[in-house]
Amino acid sequence: xxxxxxxTTKLIELDPNTARLTVDLSALKTNFLLLNEMTGDARLAxxxxxxxxxxxxxxxxxxxxxxxxxxxxxxxxxxxAALRDAGISQDIFILDGLAVAEPEQLHRYNxxxxxxxxxxxxxWGAYAQAQGIKLSAAVHFDTGISRLxxxxxxxxxxxxxxxxxxGIDVAFWMSHLAxxxxxxxxxxxxxxxxxxxxxxxxxxxxxxxxxxxGIFLGKDYHFDVCRTxxxxxxxxxGKLKSExxxxxxxxxxxxxxxxxxxxxTTVGYGATWEAKRPSRIATMGLGYADGYPRHLGGLADVxxxxxxxxxxxxxxxxxxxxxxxxxPPDLVSAGDWAEIMGETVRAEELAAMAGTIPYEMLTSLxxxxxxxxx
Ligand SMILES: *Cc1c(COP(=O)(O)O)cnc(C)c1O
Numbered sequence: 494x495x496x497x498x499x500x501t502t503k504l505i506e507l508d509p510n511t512a513r514l515t516v517d518l519s520a521l522k523t524n525f526l527l528l529n530e531m532t533g534d535a536r537l538a539x540x541x542x543x544x545x546x547x548x549x550x551x552x553x554x555x556x557x558x559x560x561x562x563x564x565x566x567x568x569x570x571x572x573x574a575a576l577r578d579a580g581i582s583q584d585i586f587i588l589d590g591l592a593v594a595e596p597e598q599l600h601r602y603n604x605x606x607x608x609x610x611x612x613x614x615x616x617w618g619a620y621a622q623a624q625g626i627k628l629s630a631a632v633h634f635d636t637g638i639s640r641l642x643x644x645x646x647x648x649x650x651x652x653x654x655x656x657x658x659x660g661i662d663v664a665f666w667m668s669h670l671a672x673x674x675x676x677x678x679x680x681x682x683x684x685x686x687x688x689x690x691x692x693x694x695x696x697x698x699x700x701x702x703x704x705x706x707g708i709f710l711g712k713d714y715h716f717d718v719c720r721t722x723x724x725x726x727x728x729x730x731g732k733l734k735s736e737x738x739x740x741x742x743x744x745x746x747x748x749x750x751x752x753x754x755x756x757x758t759t760v761g762y763g764a765t766w767e768a769k770r771p772s773r774i775a776t777m778g779l780g781y782a783d784g785y786p787r788h789l790g791g792l793a794d795v796x797x798x799x800x801x802x803x804x805x806x807x808x809x810x811x812x813x814x815x816x817x818x819x820x821p822p823d824l825v826s827a828g829d830w831a832e833i834m835g836e837t838v839r840a841e842e843l844a845a846m847a848g849t850i851p852y853e854m855l856t857s858l859x860x861x862x863x864x865x866x867x
Contacts, residue, residue: 512779513830516549516865517743521557522559523739528725529560531709535717535718536563537718537719539562541557541567547855558581565581566587568589573587573599586606587604587605588641592641596617596620607632609633614651619660622659629661633669636688637670642669663696666692670707676706681714699717703720704719705730707719709724722852727740727741728851728852729841740840742840742855742858743835745831745835746813748777748831749827751826754774755768761805766791766805774805775815775825777813777833778811779833780813781808789808791803791805792804793838793847796835801838840855
């Protein structure tokens with residue numbers, strides 16, 4: 494860290510601060526336990542890639558371990574190494590596998606690859622044999638997403654000659670659903686059938702298919718290991734029910750000013766919003782630089798003590814404005830905190846309005862929040 498970054502971090506820890514992010518670790522644990530109950534005998538893995546969906550993987554992992562989680566997934570090798578540095582000793586699987594990482598780099602940190610190509614299987618197996626040991630790996634093959642996992646032709650080669658797996662302990666066979674957030678999509682059953690047919694042709698080992706959406710598709714999709722990410726944070730995968738999951742993230746912005754304006758006054762860049770009546774306006778210290786989508790201006794609400802007020806005009810880099818006129822006159826004062834995203838204004842709701850998904854809302858949260866873990 495250079496000295497400028499250091500002092501910025503320090504300033505963010507100081508009051509006054511205008512944006513804060515509260516991560517409710519006990520809600521996280523409750524969600525894990527609930528999902529673990531849903532998945533029955535299957536082992537539930539926590540996916541904490543992208544620094545725990547932007548919330549801080551090193552802070553999320555210990556309470557997840559307390560809740561019984563003994564298996565983590567991350568995307569990049571360095572994300573796994575960071576979890577090791579944070580003292581996590583449980584199994585950590587690297588979704589990228591050996592696409593760019595070297596076997597010895599993963600082995601040094603006791604990280605386990607998801608092997609996504611035949612060539613990766615060969616390299617991991619050769620490395621293990623050269624060390625005179627067997628090494629664990631997940632073997633990830635494609636059943637209909639055409640992304641990182643082993644393509645069909647390579648799967649055929651592997652199924653035809655499982656000796657290519659010499660040196661490797663297959664922790665589980667793995668695949669990934671393309672449409673798990675859309676329960677009625679025919680792709681789900683198609684992939685489930687392809688996965689089962691593939692397992693029947695492979696040496697016996699555990700199997701892992703479902704992400705959060707897959708867990709909600711029911712028992713047929715659970716197999717031996719499930720991988721959950723977004724549901725841990727209380728977000729519904731797609732249109733699936735999440736009533737029992739608790740919101741883990743509360744993003745808030747400080748009210749910097751409250752003012753009364755006469756009818757005919759415009760608010761914000763472009764003068765796109767004009768008061769039709771005498772109005773009371775709050776200006777908050779948060780904007781698109783904090784990862785709040787700019788085009789939610791005029792669409793989304795913010796919350797004040799459980800009540801909602803519409804965002805008006807354009808969202809600026811550092812500021813956004815809300816119309817308080819319909820709220821009780823004494824409800825909001827300068828210095829108060831407005832809920833930007835939380836229980837009153839859910840991430841799923843904002844994502845839908847912004848034409849995106851809660852995953853992107855969470856991972857876009859910027860660097861200017863003071864982060865606190867409750
Ligand atoms: C991100 C990811 C997950 C987690 O998905 P959620 O929808 O957040 O539960 C699981 N498996 C793979 C392969 C992923 O890339």
